[in-house]
Amino acid sequence: MLTTNPFDDDKLREECGVFGVWGADSASALVALGLHALQHRGQEAAGITSFDGHQFHSHRAMGHVAGNFDRDDIIRRLAGRAGIGHVRYSTTGETAIRNVQPLFADLSSGGFAIAHNGNLSNAMKLRRELNRRGSIFQSTSDTETIIHLVATSTYRTLLDRFIDALKQVEGAYSLVCLTSEGMLACRDPLGIRPLVMGRLGDAYIFASETVALDVVGATYIRSVEPGELIIVSDRGIRSHRPFGDVRPRPCIFEHVYFSRPDSIVDGASVYSVRKQIGAELARENPVQADYVVPVPDSGVPAAIGYAQESGIPFELGIIRSHYVGRTFIQPSDQVRHLGVKLKHNANSALIQGKSIVLIDDSIVRGTTSLKIVQMLREAGAREVHMRIASPPTRHSCFYGVDTPERAKLLAAQMNVAQMNDYIKADSLAFISIEGLYRAVGEESREETQPQYCDACFTGAYPTRLTDHEEAEPADQLAMLQERYA
Structure with missing residues (x-):
């Protein structure tokens, strides 16, 4: 398949x-x-x-x-x-x-x-x-x-x-x-x-x-x-x-993940904003550790910002292969498990016996986070503390971003403590919505009229969702499945 x-x-x-x-x-x-x-x-x-x-x-x-x-x-x-x-x-x-x-x-x-x-x-x-x-x-x-x-x-x-x-x-x-x-x-x-x-x-x-x-x-x-x-x-x-x-x-997620770091979005350097997100994340969720390690490539700028703010050294504890396509043959569960390492592999010589702060941009279903934490533990990491450069993704997007239906979003079904148990990390923390707004240059998020579309985090959709609102629940599920198939 x-x-x-x-x-x-x-x-x-x-x-x-x-x-x-x-x-x-x-x-x-x-x-x-x-x-x-x-x-x-x-x-x-x-x-x-x-x-x-x-x-x-x-x-x-x-x-x-x-x-x-x-x-x-x-x-x-x-x-x-x-x-x-x-x-x-x-x-x-x-x-x-x-x-x-x-x-x-x-x-x-x-x-x-x-x-x-x-x-x-x-x-x-x-x-x-x-x-x-x-x-x-x-x-x-x-x-x-x-x-x-x-x-x-x-x-x-x-x-x-x-x-x-x-x-x-x-x-x-x-x-x-x-x-x-x-x-x-x-x-x-x-x-x-x-x-x-x-x-x-x-x-x-x-x-x-x-x-x-x-x-x-x-x-x-x-x-x-x-x-x-x-x-x-x-x-x-x-x-x-x-x-x-x-x-x-x-869309505030352009700054978190979608845009390339070398782009300018609405007058702001994406790379600089992502570093600032990492710095806010370090201030909000500090932890004692040996290294700050990004999930490549999207977690790199935030990890640099976290390392600079916390004083914990930045290291490439996960190495990504740039020669693997988006798809490959997976004939069995064993090969599927091994296939994870085709694209990302732990730098065992570096992380053996170390406490790691692992930085990623988001958690969606949680399956990737679970696999990465497991991979670092198998490579000898003593502790894995996961820090996420966006708030919990609790709502689906209807504006051109492929998100699963809400029932498949981990943060919509679990609180942070339960999510941490699921991914089997030593600790898990997300940047707050206020911290994210500070990172993009806003003093605070205005509750009545937010400055960004942050609906995937807050559920505050800026437009009517006519097709979704007027559909019956079964039709809503079918519509989502067709849209994101």
């Missing part, structure tokens, strides 16, 4: 990544490079759509960017000075080529391609209404709902029809759209998912993270503001704010 690596199946999955270029020679080559930098945000599939001034060209494929978009013949076929791309991890819809983005449709106004990072929390309701009105869907992706809303809008211009469509959707979206007239880039009114803008010569570039701008040599201009819609064409660049003033609620 082909199955996910056991050190990957207990993480919150990265959502998706988008990248767009307007006004550059060989735009698709730049898009491919940008998608390489965003590969961590989606590893199931990738796609690029370009426009050469006369017609659109698309190539979509299952798998990574490398192997699908590093061939000259494919890039040459994706001709034009404008292009958008997408890397996908499925949060809505099955894993199939028909759901790989960018999605494309010939509308009455011409070709329209769209790439979406996020999740629409009322897509199922809208889809039922559109079906009743005669729309025929070609995918199971929530993103296609936007295309049908644009197509059926009664407004005259494409821009007005697009805005009309966005005003009907709920949830999270950062979008880049390609038309024959120009490129549209927008972020939902709460700014839940990130989107940045850059410049490369005369070309404008949009990406989910600044690291993608760095890779193509573009200059970072700024973040696309929550609720902002930017139109780029040969006539220049315009900014619209069609949603009025809404207090932003960007």
Whole structure:
């Protein structure tokens, strides 16, 4: 059976990544490079759509960017000075080529391609209404709902029809759209998912993270503001704010785990924030130990911050192999157990007889934490004290992050003491929600209007969850299982 690596199946999955270029020679080559930098945000599939001034060209494929978009013949076929791309991890819809983005449709106004990072929390309701009105869907992706809303809008211009469509959707979206007239880039009114803008010569570039701008040599201009819609064409660049003033609620987990450490998210260095999270964690949850050890790679910056604040030496007590794919054959329980060490292995010579502070970014189901603690004990660690660089994950995300249904979240079923017994550590502690807010630069979390979307920790969802709220309990479970299958 082909199955996910056991050190990957207990993480919150990265959502998706988008990248767009307007006004550059060989735009698709730049898009491919940008998608390489965003590969961590989606590893199931990738796609690029370009426009050469006369017609659109698309190539979509299952798998990574490398192997699908590093061939000259494919890039040459994706001709034009404008292009958008997408890397996908499925949060809505099955894993199939028909759901790989960018999605494309010939509308009455011409070709329209769209790439979406996020999740629409009322897509199922809208889809039922559109079906009743005669729309025929070609995918199971929530993103296609936007295309049908644009197509059926009664407004005259494409821009007005697009805005009309966005005003009907709920949830999270950062979008880049390609038309024959120009490129549209927008972020939902709460700014839940990130989107940045850059410049490369005369070309404008949009990406989910600044690291993608760095890779193509573009200059970072700024973040696309929550609720902002930017139109780029040969006539220049315009900014619209069609949603009025809404207090932003960007996803705080971008700082904890999703974004690459070398990215800037909403003006803050992800690496610096993660180090500060580790420092807060050390102040809140000190422990006597010989070494601070990260779970690589996501736990490294927080572990550095913990070590610097606590004065306990930082060491690489777990070594990660970077040459193991996300999947491998597991024909038996014995091989499955041994397969853990294909990706992470304890540095036995270092940790033998030592007391370890183990730093990880989160605990989801708890299966990974259990295996890592066991691995360190088998390697001779005297004590293993686990410290987590986020609060307990007690609630599912409905905004484009793959989380299990709540019944499978360890922190939703157990208190911290029970979780510690489950993972068999000597102690377990999480950063507090207030500590996390301090680490991202806020004095405190405002209870009535939190500055971030922290629903996975607190259950304080910033939008309606129409599809979830209106479904029967059995349908809710089926919906979650389909969404995160």
